[in-house]
Amino acid sequence: MSSSTPQAGALKPSLGVFDVVAITVSAVTPASSVFVIAPFAIQQAGSGAFLAFVMAAVLALMFAWCYAELGRAHSSAGGEYVYAKRVFGGMAGYATFLTVLVSLLFIPPVLATGAATYLNGALGTHFDTPTVALAIVAASYALGILNIKLNAWITGCCLLLEVAALLVIVVLGFGHATQPVSTLLHPQFLAGGVLAAAPWALVIGAVGTALFSYNGFGGAVLLAEDMHDGGRSVHRAVLWSLVLVVVIELVPLTALLIGAPSLQDMLASPDPIGYLLTAHGNATLSRLVSAGIFLSVFNAIVAIVIQVGRVIFSSGRDALWTPALNRAFTRIHPRWESPWLATLFLGVPSAALSFSSNLADLTSFTVLLLVMVYLAVALCALFSRVLRRDREHPYRMPLWPLPAMLAVLGAGYLLLNQLLGASTRDVMIILGILALSVILYGTYGKLSPAFQKL
Structure with a gap:
């Protein structure tokens, strides 16, 4: 076997920090976050969406430090479920694995449905949304199995196009700055159709939405085994991914609010970004921006599919399935x-x-599942140094355990809010995931030497 051919059951290390960051930021898809999620935050908190995104960035930094320390100490393509197993035991590992697996199942079709809308907007067509979404998911999985170095190049190029679409908003907003900076620091919202000071409760309520827009920066840890240095710099990839995501999203949001010809009209509009494009741009520009959003979402799905492959590959290596499936994966x-x-x-x-x-x-x-995973990661980061003294922690988050404690409190608060608003069906599915984890661990997990030694 030549040195260039990967051994069976082993990933070929071929990525640097830049490659991992490109794939990770693409999976976050900042453009779709700005164009799709940010308007929800604006509807919730008015111009307070800016402060909500800033506070969410601070909370996201707590989670990023957790991912960075765990990713460096427990370097594995399995990511979150490996951390949970090593810190809290096999049952926690299986429960976290199934939660991650189900969330990865839902995210591509959800994103693909949104991408279909923007494709029709860019082309001026009326293609059937489910059919287009199906084609997008299928194409994403086809690209996802290619050489990861090639995929890093593809996602990097698409990420540049994504940033170009966001630059349109930045140029239009700051180029036609109308609103004072106080609009950002003293939030306003519409109360009965009239501008009024936004209560802090509304701003804080939008933090969860903003945090969801940043979600995905922790996915860098899933590519640790694909890195040249064996994952020794994966903590830098996590932190740089978050920094880029925050900048790429927060700057256009700021430009959007500053560039509004009328803040009242923008807050009343169901499509704030469309309002800005119409006020300062034209129909052709809107179609080009729609094309950029479509490419960004498609790019995100490809990047997420790559992460899916790494998680399931790791689960097969750790013998979480039947022997035949373990060999296949x-x-x-x-x-x-x-x-x-x-x-x-x-x-x-x-x-x-x-x-x-x-x-x-x-x-x-899916948001509910993601918050559960965040809570698991935060708890692992809080207790990893205490319960796993046998494992080195080469990267240590600053001011530990404070960031981990804040991450636990933040995730716990968000999870409680999500559960209070969840349907009975969603709660039953969560309980089903936990029950299935008990069954799988009681059968394959306890019989797997690889999983027990993990």
């Missing part, structure tokens, strides 16, 4: 050097969800 393609069967595992059910008529409900359920 650890198989590396001789040409593409990727865990191709592991990557394709969720392809069919994920594509099938493109035809779901309840994607809005799936979106809220």
Whole structure:
């Protein structure tokens, strides 16, 4: 076997920090966060959305420090479930693994449905949304099994196009600055159709929405085994990913609010960004921006599919499944050097969800799952140094344990809010995931030497 051919069951280390950051930031898809999620924050808190995004960035930094320390200390393509298993034991590992798995199942079809809308906007067409979403998911999985170095280049190029679309908002907003800076620091919202001071309760209530817009920076830890240095710089990849995501999202949001010809009219508009484009741009510009958003969402799905492959590859290596599935999931393609069967595992059910008529409900359920994962990561970071003294922690977050404690409190608060607003069906699915984790751990988990030694 040549040195350039990866061994069976082993990923070929071929990425640097820049490559990992490119894939990770693409998975976050900052453009769709600005164009799709930011308007929800504006509807919630008016111009207080700016402060909500700033506070969410501070909270996200707490989580990023947790991911950075855990990713360096427990370097693994499995990410969150590996941390949970090593810190709290096998049951926690299985529960976290299934939670991550279900969230990765739902995210591509949800994003693809939104991308279909922007594709029609860019082309001026009326293609059937579920059919377009299905094609997007299928194409994303096809690209996801290719060589990861090639995918890093593809996602990096698409990320540049994504940033170009956001620069349109930045140029239009700051180029036609109308509102004073006090609009950002003294939030206003519409009360009965009239501008009024926004209560802090509204601003804080929008922090969860803003945090969701930053979600995905922790995905860098899933590519630790793909790095040249064996993951020794994965903590830098996590932190740089968050910094870029915050800048790429916060600057256009600021320009949007500053450049509004009328703050009252913008807050009253169901499409604040469309309002700005109409006021300062034209129809052609709007279509070009729609094309940029479509590319950004498609790029994000490809990056997420790559992460899916790494998580399932790791689960096969740790023997979380039947022997036949474990062998299939650890198989590396001789040409593409990727865990191709592991990557394709969720392809069919994920594509099938493109035809779901309840994607809005799936979106809220996905947010619930993501907050659960955040809480697991925060708890692992809080107790890893105490419960795993046998494992070195080469990167140590500053001021530990304060950031980890703040992350636990933040995730706990958000999870409580999500559960209070969740449907009975969603709660039952969560309980089902926990029950299934008990069953799987009681069968395959306890019989797996690889998982027990993990």
